Amino acid sequence: MIPAGKKFELILFLVLLGLLYVAIELSRRGxxxxxxxxxxxxxxxxxxxxxxxELNRPVHISTGIGGLSDEWAPMTIAGMAILRNVVxxxxxxxxxxxxxxxxxxMLPAMQDLVRSGYVKGGRPEIYSEDMVEFxxxxxxxxxxxxxxxxxxxxxxxxxxxxxxxxxxTYISLGCGAVQGCLxxxxxxxxxxxxxxxxxxxxxxxxxxxxxxxxxxxxxPPDLGSIAGQDYNTVVCLILIVISTILATIGSAxxxxxxxx
Amino acid sequence: xxxxxxxxxxILLYIIPAAIILINHFTGELSxxxxxxxxxxxxxxxxxxxxxxxxxxxxxxxxLARRRREWPYSTILLASFIVTFAFNYIYPTxxxxxxxxxxxxxxxxxxxxxxxxxxxLFFRASGTKNPYVLILLISIxxxxxYNLPMRDVIWTGWGPLGxxxxxxxxxxxxxxxxxxxxxxxxxxxxxxxxxYEESYLGG
Numbered sequence: 440m441i442p443a444g445k446k447f448e449l450i451l452f453l454v455l456l457g458l459l460y461v462a463i464e465l466s467r468r469g470x471x472x473x474x475x476x477x478x479x480x481x482x483x484x485x486x487x488x489x490x491x492x493e494l495n496r497p498v499h500i501s502t503g504i505g506g507l508s509d510e511w512a513p514m515t516i517a518g519m520a521i522l523r524n525v526v527x528x529x530x531x532x533x534x535x536x537x538x539x540x541x542x543x544x545m546l547p548a549m550q551d552l553v554r555s556g557y558v559k560g561g562r563p564e565i566y567s568e569d570m571v572e573f574x575x576x577x578x579x580x581x582x583x584x585x586x587x588x589x590x591x592x593x594x595x596x597x598x599x600x601x602x603x604x605x606x607x608t609y610i611s612l613g614c615g616a617v618q619g620c621l622x623x624x625x626x627x628x629x630x631x632x633x634x635x636x637x638x639x640x641x642x643x644x645x646x647x648x649x650x651x652x653x654x655x656x657x658x659p660p661d662l663g664s665i666a667g668q669d670y671n672t673v674v675c676l677i678l679i680v681i682s683t684i685l686a687t688i689g690s691a692x693x694x695x696x697x698x699x
Numbered sequence: 700x701x702x703x704x705x706x707x708x709x710i711l712l713y714i715i716p717a718a719i720i721l722i723n724h725f726t727g728e729l730s731x732x733x734x735x736x737x738x739x740x741x742x743x744x745x746x747x748x749x750x751x752x753x754x755x756x757x758x759x760x761x762x763l764a765r766r767r768r769e770w771p772y773s774t775i776l777l778a779s780f781i782v783t784f785a786f787n788y789i790y791p792t793x794x795x796x797x798x799x800x801x802x803x804x805x806x807x808x809x810x811x812x813x814x815x816x817x818x819x820l821f822f823r824a825s826g827t828k829n830p831y832v833l834i835l836l837i838s839i840x841x842x843x844x845y846n847l848p849m850r851d852v853i854w855t856g857w858g859p860l861g862x863x864x865x866x867x868x869x870x871x872x873x874x875x876x877x878x879x880x881x882x883x884x885x886x887x888x889x890x891x892x893x894x895y896e897e898s899y900l901g902g
Contacts, residue, residue: 613816
């Protein structure tokens with residue numbers, strides 16, 4: 440039924456899934472709701488949007504090149520959760536937003552997210568279809584050009600980049616820094632941690648993006664899933680230590696497990 | 700069926716293909732169904748592009764109709780779209796010219812900006828008051844000296860040091876990223892099948 444080389448993988452998958460489920464359920468039932476420390480980037484959202492309202496300038500938001508149908512989906516979804524909160528603040532203060540959509544399948548979801556953000560903010564009349572603009576499916580260069588052009592021409596008061604970001608991080612944050620935007624940026628992608636620290640006023644380093652997304656929703660299941668991810672990380676760390684010891688002493692046990 | 704709400708249908712549409720793909724991954728017994736599901740995904744993605752193109756035209760035609768400040772850019776974009784689309788079907792040589800000569804050059808020019816911002820990062824980072832920046836600056840210096848053609852003339856230790864940084868901390872960091880992405884994906888999967896994750900449904 441289960442071919443060789445897949446049994447250990449399946450057991451590990453089920454263990455990780457089980458731990459996550461337990462953490463989510465414990466949090467949902469209020470037995471163990473994890474607390475997440477204050478994150479400067481989240482606390483800065485009212486300030487950043489308030490500045491945009493004072494300057495009468497828009498806010499540029501982006502989830503980067505990642506979509507909802509690839510391995511970067513968790514990052515994109517975490518970014519969307521925070522951006523929903525940002526748009527709600529924009530609705531309260533009457534600030535327009537701009538989002539360049541690079542994944543066609545995300546277009547309806549992002550249009551809905553922005554529209555409902557303004558509705559929740561109490562200013563549905565501000566929303567216009569122009570706020571979410573499609574620029575080409577997976578066309579990273581088009582996204583970079585669109586971001587650079589928009590930030591240079593419109594000079595948004597704030598530039599918020601949260602999700603699975605790639606090269607466009609350089610363009611967006613670099614251009615935003617030149618134009619004097621207040622910048623909130625976060626991605627768990629390793630290559631871009633340096634530029635986040637250097638150019639964003641409020642960076643979310645590494646896995647902080649997931650924690651921020653859970654904190655901003657405030658839902659116990661979301662908070663529980665963050666705790667569950669921590670438990671999973673501990674399991675992975677234990678496995679790394681065990682496999683390192685086994686490899687160092689020359690044991691074939693680990694290889695046998697992987698081939699099981 | 701009528702009692703099912705929109706949200707539950709969406710979750711079912713997520714669970715069924717996910718289950719097929721997962722069972723196939725671990726047993727290899729649903730390969731035909733998996734191929735079919737992936738084919739459906741491609742078909743749906745194609746229709747999504749159609750939505751995107753409609754949005755693109757709506758946006759730029761509105762700009763042209765209202766004679767907004769950026770109307771010349773919209774004219775260029777719409778003209779480029781129509782010409783490239785037409786060339787693809789009626790004049791393949793022209794299409795190749797547009798893609799290989801015009802678009803490739805423009806894309807390379809745009810990528811040069813990435814290089815520009817990367818190189819100016821060092822100077823921007825120098826003015827930032829953040830303890831992480833120190834680590835960044837040290838890494839930048841190490842990377843710069845490691846890639847210098849004359850590095851061994853300055854100090855013979857740059858080669859081994861740079862190689863160690865690249866092979867050990869960098870590889871460790873990359874592996875940590877892969878583990879983080881994997882765990883994040885599993886968390887997303889369980890949140891979605893339990894109905895707690897709704898961001899992908901929009902508002």
